[in-house]
Amino acid sequence: MESSKFKAAALTNELNLNKIAGHFGIDRKFKWEDSLVLGETALKGVLNDPAGKAIHIFPFGSLVFINCEYHEIMDAVRYLAQVEKNLAAVNGLEYADDYEIQVAGDEQPAINYDYLVIPDEPGYHFEIVATVLAKSVALERIESDTDVLVDEFEEIIALLRQGRLTISDEQLAKISARILGFRLSTISYLMLLDKPEITWVNEEAEALFTELSALFELNDRFDNVKHKTDVLLDITEVFAGLAHSKQGTRLEWAIIVLIAIEIVLSLIDMFMGK
Numbered sequence: 001m002e003s004s005k006f007k008a009a010a011l012t013n014e015l016n017l018n019k020i021a022g023h024f025g026i027d028r029k030f031k032w033e034d035s036l037v038l039g040e041t042a043l044k045g046v047l048n049d050p051a052g053k054a055i056h057i058f059p060f061g062s063l064v065f066i067n068c069e070y071h072e073i074m075d076a077v078r079y080l081a082q083v084e085k086n087l088a089a090v091n092g093l094e095y096a097d098d099y100e101i102q103v104a105g106d107e108q109p110a111i112n113y114d115y116l117v118i119p120d121e122p123g124y125h126f127e128i129v130a131t132v133l134a135k136s137v138a139l140e141r142i143e144s145d146t147d148v149l150v151d152e153f154e155e156i157i158a159l160l161r162q163g164r165l166t167i168s169d170e171q172l173a174k175i176s177a178r179i180l181g182f183r184l185s186t187i188s189y190l191m192l193l194d195k196p197e198i199t200w201v202n203e204e205a206e207a208l209f210t211e212l213s214a215l216f217e218l219n220d221r222f223d224n225v226k227h228k229t230d231v232l233l234d235i236t237e238v239f240a241g242l243a244h245s246k247q248g249t250r251l252e253w254a255i256i257v258l259i260a261i262e263i264v265l266s267l268i269d270m271f272m273g274k
Contacts, residue, residue, distance in 0.1 A: 002103040003115075004052075004126070005067055008133035010095040010141040011077065012061040012086040020057060023083045032059055033194055035131065046079045047072050054126075061086070061141075062134035066126065095141040099133055101125055111211055124198050124205040131196050132212040139221050146228050149178060153235055179232045 017030035024042045036057040043050035047068070055076060056064040065073050073093070081087040100115040110117040118125060152175070199206035213219065 004101045006064055006099040006101070006129060006133055007068060007070075007073060007093075008062060008064045008097050008099070008130070008137045009073070009093045010062045010134075010137040011090045011093075015057060015059055015061055015084055015086060017057060017059055020080065020083055030059070033197070034059070035127075035134075043076075046076050056127075056130040056134065058131075058134045058138075060134075060138050062138045064130040064134050066130075095137045095144070097133055097137050097140075099129055101129060111208070111215065113215060116212075124202055125208065127196060127198060128205055128209045128212065132209065132216055132218070135218055136216045139218065139225070142225055143221065146225055146232075149175070149232060150228060153232060157235075176233070176236050179229050179236065 017034065017036045021028060021030060021036055024038065026036070026042075030036060038046075038055040038057065040050045040053065043053060043055065047053060052067050053072070054066040055068070056066070057080075058064075063077070065076070068076070070093075077087055077090050081090065098114070102115055102117045103119075103121060104117055105119050107117055107119070109119060116125065116129060195206065195209055199209050
């Protein structure tokens with residue numbers, strides 16, 4: 001039985017495929033829905049033994065390594081970091097997942113959470129598996145960041161229960177920007193609602209993509225992140241309303257104090273004039 005092992009990792013938020021492709025002499029303009037595949041030829045200057053190995057690179061910051069050992073993965077990341085600065089800070093694979101394609105002509109095709117069994121040599125399977133894995137680990141990264149933001153909101157709400165609202169307009173603006181950033185990452189960068197181009201011309205590829213997407217719960221996880229960000233934006237609006245109300249109350253008191261001071265000064269002038 002032949003097998004190909006996949007290691008997907010979400011390393012950053014965005015990668016410039018055109019810049020990386022240009023470094024390897026690939027003369028092509030990549031769009032957001034495209035991915036860059038570095039095969040044996042391109043990897044000759046990156047890995048000591050590139051035979052049977054490949055790297056799929058996605059614009060939303062995920063890389064999928066095929067038949068690469070951990071040290072080869074880190075060697076490749078360090079090499080690519082010289083080309084793409086967004087990889088410079090990477091020193092590990094915090095958000096990663098493994099998968100395997102097994103070619104077994106005497107077995108029935110099967111799709112499992114850890115491996116895919118096919119009867120013939122892989123064709124479109126590599127592209128579909130790599131795409132689903134790349135989106136899955138990128139979603140894991142976004143889910144983690146969203147949970148951190150939710151925890152921050154819980155701390156603010158805890159202070160609010162004590163009658164203390166210490167968040168400023170600048171902090172609210174920064175939090176809102178982070179939330180909208182998550183929305184942009186899940187909808188635009190990951191293109192979760194988009195299918196690989198091959199699925200439009202190959203029914204079997206479309207069926208595999210649909211089944212793997214369901215297996216990794218891509219749509220459900222996307223909806224979950226979207227729901228959390230919707231709730232966080234609603235909470236931000238409440239905080240903004242409270243903060244503006246607090247500022248309005250302070251302004252009203254300032255006006256009252258100024259009027260009171262003016263009245264006192266007028267009375268002093270009146271009595272002093274007498």
